[in-house]
Amino acid sequence: MRSLLLRLYGVFTTVVQPLVRRKLRRRAEAEPGYGVAVEERFGHYDEAITGQAQCWVHAVSLGETRAAAILIAELRRQYPGVPILLTHGTATGREEGAKLLEPGDTQVWQPWDTPGAVARFLDRFQPRIGVLMETEVWPEMTAACAERRIPLVLANARLNEKSLAAAERLAWLARPAYSALTAVWAQTEADAHRLVSLGAKVAGIYGNLKFDATPDARQLATASSLRERLPKPMVVLASSRDGEERMLLEVLKRFGATSPVPPEQGAIRSISKRVHDVQWMIVPRHPQRFDEVAALIEAEGFAVARRSTAGQPAEAEIWLGDSLGEMALYYGLADVALLGGSFEPLGGQNLIEPAACGCPVVMGPSTFNFAEAAQLSLAAGASLRVEGMEQAVTAALKLVENPERRAAMAQAALAFSSSNRGAAERTAAAVLAIAQAAEPVTAQGAPVEEAEPARAEPTLD
Structure with missing residues (x-):
C-alpha cells in the first residue's frame, strides 16, 4: 500500500x-x-x-x-x-x-x-x-x-x-x-x-559506459585531413557552459589578442604573440546557446566564423563549433581541449570523449560529475588541472609550444581511455x-502464462 x-x-x-x-x-x-x-x-x-x-x-x-x-x-x-x-x-x-x-x-x-x-x-x-x-x-x-x-x-x-x-x-x-x-x-x-x-x-x-564509446572514425579522418591545412595549432573550449565563454574571451583580450601592443611592452607583446599564434575555438554545450555565444564573441571584439555557415575552417580569431554530433571532429582538430563545465561550479563535462580522441585536456577546479575519471586522468598524465581560465590559457599555450609533452599526453589519454573499457x-x-x-505482466500488473514465442517481432521472452 x-x-x-x-x-x-x-x-x-x-x-x-x-x-x-x-x-x-x-x-x-x-x-x-x-x-x-x-x-x-x-x-x-x-x-x-x-x-x-x-x-x-x-x-x-x-x-x-x-x-x-x-x-x-x-x-x-x-x-x-x-x-x-x-x-x-x-x-x-x-x-x-x-x-x-x-x-x-x-x-x-x-x-x-x-x-x-x-x-x-x-x-x-x-x-x-x-x-x-x-x-x-x-x-x-x-x-x-x-x-x-x-x-x-x-x-x-x-x-x-x-x-x-x-x-x-x-x-x-x-x-x-x-x-x-x-x-x-x-x-x-x-x-x-x-x-x-x-x-x-x-x-x-x-x-562508466562512456569509456566504451568509439569516436567517429570518419570525423577523425576529416580532422586529420583538415589539420594539415591549418596554419596554426588549435585550442578548443569544449562543451562550454554559460559564463565560461566570457571568461575565455576576457583572458584573451587581457593577453592582447584583439589589439596591437606597443613594442616597449616586451613581455606583454610576447604573450600577445603567443595568443595570436593559436587558433581558438568555442563549442557550447547546449545548441540553444549557439546564437547567443556568437553574439557574445562579436560583442567582445573578436571576428567569429561559425561551423554551420563556413563549413570549412575560415579566417577568424574565434571559431564557433555550432553543430551537434561533431565533438570527435573538434577534438581531432584540437591540440589541447579546455574542459567546459569545470571553470564554473558545474561539475565538468565529459572528459572521457577527448581522451578517446587522444586530445590532452586542461580542466578547471570543478569536476564533481566525473570525479574519479578526473583523478584517473590526472594520474595517467592525460590531463592537467588549473585554478581558473587564465591559468588554463597559459597551460594550453605551454602545451602548444611543447610538442613532445603534448604527444606524451595524447598517448596517455588513449591508454587511459582504453584501459577503463x-x-x-x-x-x-x-x-x-x-x-x-522477469514475468510478463498484463496492463493491470498480473502475471500471464507464457506461450511458445511466435517471434513475428522479437521480444525479451
Whole structure:
C-alpha cells in the first residue's frame, strides 16, 4: 500500500500539470523540439505508436542518450533484435535518440510523474524491464513499476555529494524511490556508497559506459585531413557552459589578442604573440546557446566564423563549433581541449570523449560529475588541472609550444581511455539476465502464462 506522502506527491504533480504545459510552450518558442508530441508527456499516445514487452531505456538528455547508445549497441550485440522503447526528457536527447532507432523500436517522451500519466504509459507499453540512465529516479514511476512487478534498474549510476544532500532533504520521497529499484550499477565506489545511503541495492560497480564509446572514425579522418591545412595549432573550449565563454574571451583580450601592443611592452607583446599564434575555438554545450555565444564573441571584439555557415575552417580569431554530433571532429582538430563545465561550479563535462580522441585536456577546479575519471586522468598524465581560465590559457599555450609533452599526453589519454573499457558488456549482460527472468505482466500488473514465442517481432521472452 502506498504511503500518504507518496499519494500527496501524486496530487502535487497532478495539480502542477498546467504549469508544466506552460513551461513546455515557452521552451518550444526557442527550441521547437519541445513542441513535438506534447501529449505523450501526459500519457496520451498516437494510435500508430505500438510496441510491448520491450526493453525500456530512459535517457533524459543528450549526455545520457549518448551513454544509452553505447548500452543499446551492446544489448543488441548480446541479444540480436532486442526491441527498444526509448524515452527522453529534453529535445536534444530526443533528437539524438532518434538516430538509434531500428525497426521494431519505439520512441516517446518520458511521462510526467503523475499517477495517471505513469499508469497510461505502463498500460500502453508494458515494458519487460526499465533501464534508467545515470540519475533519473522518479517516485511515482518507481512505485508503479514495483506494484506491477516490472524490474526497474539504474545503469551507469552516479550521485555526487550535492545531489545526495538534495535527496536527503527530500528523504521521504528519495529513499522509497531508490529502495524500490531492482538493481543499481554504479560508476564508482564513491557513487555506490552514496547510493546505498539512500537505500539503493547496488549490485555492482561497473565503471562508466562512456569509456566504451568509439569516436567517429570518419570525423577523425576529416580532422586529420583538415589539420594539415591549418596554419596554426588549435585550442578548443569544449562543451562550454554559460559564463565560461566570457571568461575565455576576457583572458584573451587581457593577453592582447584583439589589439596591437606597443613594442616597449616586451613581455606583454610576447604573450600577445603567443595568443595570436593559436587558433581558438568555442563549442557550447547546449545548441540553444549557439546564437547567443556568437553574439557574445562579436560583442567582445573578436571576428567569429561559425561551423554551420563556413563549413570549412575560415579566417577568424574565434571559431564557433555550432553543430551537434561533431565533438570527435573538434577534438581531432584540437591540440589541447579546455574542459567546459569545470571553470564554473558545474561539475565538468565529459572528459572521457577527448581522451578517446587522444586530445590532452586542461580542466578547471570543478569536476564533481566525473570525479574519479578526473583523478584517473590526472594520474595517467592525460590531463592537467588549473585554478581558473587564465591559468588554463597559459597551460594550453605551454602545451602548444611543447610538442613532445603534448604527444606524451595524447598517448596517455588513449591508454587511459582504453584501459577503463568494459562497463557496457557487464551492464548489458546484467540487464538481459533480469529481463529474461522477469514475468510478463498484463496492463493491470498480473502475471500471464507464457506461450511458445511466435517471434513475428522479437521480444525479451
